[in-house]
């Protein structure tokens with residue numbers, strides 16, 4: 001056996017596959033063509049997260065008004081040991097892993113239980129996944145990391161098969177960003193990653209009084225307003241648009257009927273902007289709004305119904321002491337159709 005053959009046999013602790021192919025830019029262009037020509041203008045929230053958007057989101061997580069991150073972390077700190085025991089997981093798959101800040105709490109518990117073998121982060125930001133993978137293999141001796149760079153709406157089929165029980169984690173309440181129909185579609189797709197001995201760990205923000213909710217999305221320091229306006233910086237840079245973000249006011253309100261938060265950008269005056277890459281002119285009347293995000297708030301009944309629609313049954317319903325946020329552990333219902 002020569003040296004090259006030997007090299008193939010050495011297993012690298014970090015393995016990263018990228019499935020991005022320029023389709024991301026097309027998605028932005030399509031979403032703008034579709035969403036900004038409608039009578040009620042709308043853009044999907046995933047376009048917030050360029051480097052500046054990701055940094056602003058990290059700052060949001062530290063704000064006194066934005067409780068979901070702290071509440072979810074508190075639940076994990078309190079209950080990770082139990083989750084490790086219930087699942088016996090050898091593998092953690094994390095959708096939208098970001099900097100994996102909360103993930104370490106779960107990895108610690110799986111490590112302590114002696115079952116942890118592999119971490120599979122799925123995220124669109126390659127640099128973040130790579131940096132995070134390198135730190136994690138140093139922090140957790142024996143851990144292998146298989147990063148999947150892609151969009152969890154399109155690339156879930158690239159998540160590698162598992163050879164032992166796994167937890168698929170979808171944290172932060174991001175499932176709430178999908179309108180009800182696509183929410184169930186996304187959950188069904190995620191459920192296809194689960195075999196009979198696997199579990200889904202889902203984070204959802206809970207319905208509560210509107211003033212607490214609205215404050216969480218309209219903080220006194222104006223960080224969320226900057227985050228919201230950042231989508232216009234993204235359009236200016238990626239599609240050669242000419243918006244002045246300061247022409248738009250940040251709006252956050254709780255829709256009591258739908259039980260979701262809406263973020264909007266409201267034109268302070270009548271204005272037009274070219275979007276040069278799309279050969280398009282966008283017009284706003286004074287006061288006209290662009291919806292940039294919905295963030296659904298859940299009741300236990302809604303979580304249960306959405307999971308059931310994906311063929312999943314609840315194993316544990318975990319909340320923080322103030323019942324602001326929930327983590328739900330679920331598993332495939334016996335006899336579910338493949």
Ligand code: AVJ
Pocket residue numbers: 060068172173174176177216217224293294295
């Ligand atoms: C990361 C999508 C769950 O909806 O609360 C924070 C994003 N938007 N502040 C949320 C967000 C405004 C956040 N998610």
